[in-house]
Amino acid sequence: MRLEIRVRPGSSRTGVGGEHGGRLVVSVHERAVDGKATDAALDAVAEALAVPARRVRLVRGATSRDKLVEVETRDDVEEAALVARLEQLRSSG
Numbered sequence: 001m002r003l004e005i006r007v008r009p010g011s012s013r014t015g016v017g018g019e020h021g022g023r024l025v026v027s028v029h030e031r032a033v034d035g036k037a038t039d040a041a042l043d044a045v046a047e048a049l050a051v052p053a054r055r056v057r058l059v060r061g062a063t064s065r066d067k068l069v070e071v072e073t074r075d076d077v078e079e080a081a082l083v084a085r086l087e088q089l090r091s092s093g
Helices: 036-049 076-091
Strands: 002-008 015-020 023-026 056-060 064-073
Touching: 002 036, 002 076, 015 036, 015 076, 023 036, 036 056, 036 064, 036 076
Parallel strands: 002 023
Antiparallel strands: 002 064, 015 023, 056 064
């Protein structure tokens, strides 16, 4: 499953929620230096979706605030649950 995210580096706290231009907003405390914000954003997405970090990978946007990430799902049931969780996260924030 792929999803587009908008990273907000340098935030006071890390969190996932809300929407910006159709993308899920991921706020991270880390600054956008040497990929630290990207790594923190991937970890935050994994935590918010309750999946292991190794199952979330960057597809596109290493140096951009707008990124495309892929979340590896085990089956259709898990993917449906993750889609439902993403809708909750988009409406929060």
